[in-house]
Amino acid sequence: MPIRWDVREHLSLGWFVVRWLLMIAPVAVLIGSSVAFFLWLLAEATQTRWAHPELVFGLPLAGIFIVWCYHSMGSTAGGGNNLVMEQIHQPGAGIPKRMMPLVLFATVITHLFGGSAGREGTAVQMGGSIAQVFSRPFRLSEEDTRILLTCGVAAGFGAVFGTPLAGAIFALEVLAVGKMRYEALIPCLMASVLGDLVCTAWGIGHTQYQIVAPELHIDAAVAHVSLVLAAKVMLASILFGLAGFLFAEITHALSGLFKKYVTRYWLRPVIGAVVVLGISFLLGTRDYLGLGVGSASGDGISIVNAFSGVGVTPWSWWWKLLLTAITLSSGFKGGEVTPLFFVGATLGAALAGVLGVPVDLLAGIGFIAVFAGATNTPLACTLMGVELFGAQYLEYFAIACFLSYLFSGHSSIYLSQQIAAPKG
Amino acid sequence: MPIRWDVREHLSLGWFVVRWLLMIAPVAVLIGSSVAFFLWLLAEATQTRWAHPELVFGLPLAGIFIVWCYHSMGSTAGGGNNLVMEQIHQPGAGIPKRMMPLVLFATVITHLFGGSAGREGTAVQMGGSIAQVFSRPFRLSEEDTRILLTCGVAAGFGAVFGTPLAGAIFALEVLAVGKMRYEALIPCLMASVLGDLVCTAWGIGHTQYQIVAPELHIDAAVAHVSLVLAAKVMLASILFGLAGFLFAEITHALSGLFKKYVTRYWLRPVIGAVVVLGISFLLGTRDYLGLGVGSASGDGISIVNAFSGVGVTPWSWWWKLLLTAITLSSGFKGGEVTPLFFVGATLGAALAGVLGVPVDLLAGIGFIAVFAGATNTPLACTLMGVELFGAQYLEYFAIACFLSYLFSGHSSIYLSQQIAAPKG
Numbered sequence: 001m002p003i004r005w006d007v008r009e010h011l012s013l014g015w016f017v018v019r020w021l022l023m024i025a026p027v028a029v030l031i032g033s034s035v036a037f038f039l040w041l042l043a044e045a046t047q048t049r050w051a052h053p054e055l056v057f058g059l060p061l062a063g064i065f066i067v068w069c070y071h072s073m074g075s076t077a078g079g080g081n082n083l084v085m086e087q088i089h090q091p092g093a094g095i096p097k098r099m100m101p102l103v104l105f106a107t108v109i110t111h112l113f114g115g116s117a118g119r120e121g122t123a124v125q126m127g128g129s130i131a132q133v134f135s136r137p138f139r140l141s142e143e144d145t146r147i148l149l150t151c152g153v154a155a156g157f158g159a160v161f162g163t164p165l166a167g168a169i170f171a172l173e174v175l176a177v178g179k180m181r182y183e184a185l186i187p188c189l190m191a192s193v194l195g196d197l198v199c200t201a202w203g204i205g206h207t208q209y210q211i212v213a214p215e216l217h218i219d220a221a222v223a224h225v226s227l228v229l230a231a232k233v234m235l236a237s238i239l240f241g242l243a244g245f246l247f248a249e250i251t252h253a254l255s256g257l258f259k260k261y262v263t264r265y266w267l268r269p270v271i272g273a274v275v276v277l278g279i280s281f282l283l284g285t286r287d288y289l290g291l292g293v294g295s296a297s298g299d300g301i302s303i304v305n306a307f308s309g310v311g312v313t314p315w316s317w318w319w320k321l322l323l324t325a326i327t328l329s330s331g332f333k334g335g336e337v338t339p340l341f342f343v344g345a346t347l348g349a350a351l352a353g354v355l356g357v358p359v360d361l362l363a364g365i366g367f368i369a370v371f372a373g374a375t376n377t378p379l380a381c382t383l384m385g386v387e388l389f390g391a392q393y394l395e396y397f398a399i400a401c402f403l404s405y406l407f408s409g410h411s412s413i414y415l416s417q418q419i420a421a422p423k424g
Numbered sequence: 425m426p427i428r429w430d431v432r433e434h435l436s437l438g439w440f441v442v443r444w445l446l447m448i449a450p451v452a453v454l455i456g457s458s459v460a461f462f463l464w465l466l467a468e469a470t471q472t473r474w475a476h477p478e479l480v481f482g483l484p485l486a487g488i489f490i491v492w493c494y495h496s497m498g499s500t501a502g503g504g505n506n507l508v509m510e511q512i513h514q515p516g517a518g519i520p521k522r523m524m525p526l527v528l529f530a531t532v533i534t535h536l537f538g539g540s541a542g543r544e545g546t547a548v549q550m551g552g553s554i555a556q557v558f559s560r561p562f563r564l565s566e567e568d569t570r571i572l573l574t575c576g577v578a579a580g581f582g583a584v585f586g587t588p589l590a591g592a593i594f595a596l597e598v599l600a601v602g603k604m605r606y607e608a609l610i611p612c613l614m615a616s617v618l619g620d621l622v623c624t625a626w627g628i629g630h631t632q633y634q635i636v637a638p639e640l641h642i643d644a645a646v647a648h649v650s651l652v653l654a655a656k657v658m659l660a661s662i663l664f665g666l667a668g669f670l671f672a673e674i675t676h677a678l679s680g681l682f683k684k685y686v687t688r689y690w691l692r693p694v695i696g697a698v699v700v701l702g703i704s705f706l707l708g709t710r711d712y713l714g715l716g717v718g719s720a721s722g723d724g725i726s727i728v729n730a731f732s733g734v735g736v737t738p739w740s741w742w743w744k745l746l747l748t749a750i751t752l753s754s755g756f757k758g759g760e761v762t763p764l765f766f767v768g769a770t771l772g773a774a775l776a777g778v779l780g781v782p783v784d785l786l787a788g789i790g791f792i793a794v795f796a797g798a799t800n801t802p803l804a805c806t807l808m809g810v811e812l813f814g815a816q817y818l819e820y821f822a823i824a825c826f827l828s829y830l831f832s833g834h835s836s837i838y839l840s841q842q843i844a845a846p847k848g
Contacts, residue, residue: 004676005673010831013847015848165819178606179604183602185829186827186830196648197651242434249427378606378609386815387818390815391645391814395588395617398592398613403441406437421607424436424437
């Protein structure tokens with residue numbers, strides 16, 4: 001029978017897997033271990049700040065130290081996530097090695113002194129920076145260097161959140177709005193699975209969230225869509241998308257203002273710190289400082305508590321959004337994603353009562369959907385929803401992430417994200 | 425604060441959603457209803473054949489009738505799935521209205537008389553054909569026609585398998601190997617969710633599968649990857665990919681042989697039918713005829729039984745693959761996907777003992793992975809795994825579907841699928 005089979009094609013596909021597995025193993029082990037170290041340091045920093053609330057008064061000085069480090073020895077490392085993405089789009093001078101220790105310690109210092117920031121940016125930059133180190137000894141072509149750097153992003157993201165599949169798809173999806181290419185699909189999955197495994201093997205656990213929504217009486221493994229609930233989720237998702245849009249635009253606008261009007265670079269984080277602390281004192285809570293996964297008192301406003309609505313006010317999402325935008329645009333370091341989780345979960349919790357949706361369900365949906373909008377990664381966020389909350393509300397996750405992606409418009413927290421296809 | 429906000433952009437995004445919701449609602453209702461009718465007819469046909477086994481002797485005549493219908497009044501409808509994909513790539517003469525009744529009844533007749541075939545091709549073609557009807561009254565641009573046809577595919581696929589998210593992603597992913605574009609993301613999800621809802625509202629249920637794998641003692645909502653199990657799944661997935669490759673290549677090769685050596689078109693299904701029946705009689709089982717989800721005796725070889733390994737022989741996958749390739753290439757109608765589920769589930773069940781993997785787990789993984797390989801839709805199949813089997817083994821689903829996608833090489837059951845990026 002004239003079957004077209006070229007055995008060399010399959011041998012070359014096999015070699016592709018083996019080759020990438022061999023190259024990625026050391027990279028992923030290093031990234032997973034670094035992320036484990038980072039998460040451990042971050043937890044220590046948060047606990048220390050909770051135990052010593054007076055540390056927040058050091059925030060302005062901490063900011064000066066961070067921007068001085070980047071100014072005096074940062075080279076191109078200040079480019080952050082955007083530099084990583086640019087080097088994937090068009091490998092050039094590469095990601096400097098120093099990016100890894102710089103972003104690691106700058107993030108931990110930001111958190112120790114109460115800046116409002118996240119961690120995925122740090123993990124992604126550590127991943128990219130570590131992956132870059134290997135591109136020379138492996139003598140990679142330009143195309144393979146792009147794949148390896150993408151793998152670094154996948155491993156960093158997968159390990160920091162304990163969501164390997166979301167990590168792999170995020171790395172592919174974040175590069176360009178409206179298009180995903182599959183060249184790095186398998187290397188990325190191997191990298192993020194390994195990175196997550198290694199991080200977990202170091203004893204690092206991830207926060208467990210649960211969506212139960214007993215009011216809905218759903219016992220199917222994956223709930224069938226109800227039109228009424230879907231309509232409510234769609235309404236909420238428009239707001240989730242707008243929140244993502246707002247976060248990206250305010251951050252960019254503030255960065256611009258700081259650069260334009262505060263010419264002394266070391267003064268920017270001082271102003272940022274004073275404003276962040278001032279708003280916190282006016283609000284009478286420190287729950288918007290730091291990562292926000294938990295809160296010092298246990299019953300404060302936090303991502304975990306948003307799932308039961310504890311402590312959430314109608315404007316919690318806005319204050320976290322604003323404080324994070326100020327923190328990051330004034331020169332502090334850290335990611336945007338965990339604050340986006342906070343914004344989404346508290347906005348979801350606040351909308352739950354208005355819309356008549358179980359609070360844990362809408363908090364969980366907001367958690368992933370605001371992130372999907374701000375980063376333009378709807379599929380990664382849908383999968384993250386499954387990895388964090390299980391599959392029961394999968395269809396709603398998809399509806400929310402896709403719509404939020406649409407309604408964030410052509411904004412993005414990543415300025416180096418390309419627009420491959422216009423939305424709408 | 426200089427925030428870049430153009431309210432018209434968001435109004436236009438809102439209008440995008442409303443406009444597509446309004447257009448898609450009637451299309452999806454019609455597609456969901458047609459698919460419900462088709463599934464009901466299919467179940468009746470299968471029950472009738474099981475009750476009257478002598479019907480299989482009518483298979484040659486049924487084949488003549490089918491190819492005569494297509495020959496005398498089929499116009500371009502014989503192009504099937506490939507025509508639908510071509511009209512999405514490059515809207516031209518369109519999909520003829522007659523495709524819908526033709527493929528519906530030809531598929532039911534194929535199943536009534538015992539041809540080995542599936543149903544997704546039928547649903548996709550009905551979806552495409554119904555969507556096409558609306559492109560004129562809606563006065564759609566070329567770009568919008570492409571989106572509407574893609575929605576037809578999504579709704580057909582989502583409704584026929586009861587997997588709306590997989591349906592939406594399948595429709596986007598199947599168009600080109602190695603690339604996915606998002607223009608139709610939200611319309612497709614709306615179409616497939618609505619199509620599935622309508623189909624279910626007609627009282628049509630879908631087969632429930634379960635992966636329990638009690639041997640693994642996993643109680644997490646999403647299992648952490650174990651390296652040993654991942655390695656076993658990777659090995660199996662290479663074979664799943666090769667099975668997908670084999671199915672595509674044998675079907676194409678047989679089609680070529682039939683066209684070249686059997687110049688009387690009506691003789692092709694006669695030969696096909698005789699060979700299919702002959703092999704069945706030699707094997708002493710009719711379990712490879714028809715859809716294969718269940719079996720006449722209840723304890724025969726079937727997709728459902730593969731999850732407990734009942735009846736599965738080491739070569740079950742091969743016989744189903746061969747009989748389906750012969751059935752479809754000789755002119756009978758139906759889809760390829762349910763037979764691919766059968767091939768994957770029985771191959772997985774056969775490998776489970778050898779590899780020491782729980783049989784339900786590897787049957788479920790094979791179910792989605794062979795399909796991922798043969799159609800080059802790894803993300804849709806990963807999501808389908810979650811929609812059918814729950815999220816507990818999500819990471820393994822992804823590993824299997826991605827690897828099978830790689831190892832099917834540049835083959836595809838759809839000749840009109842474009843290759844956007846080479847694999848490996």
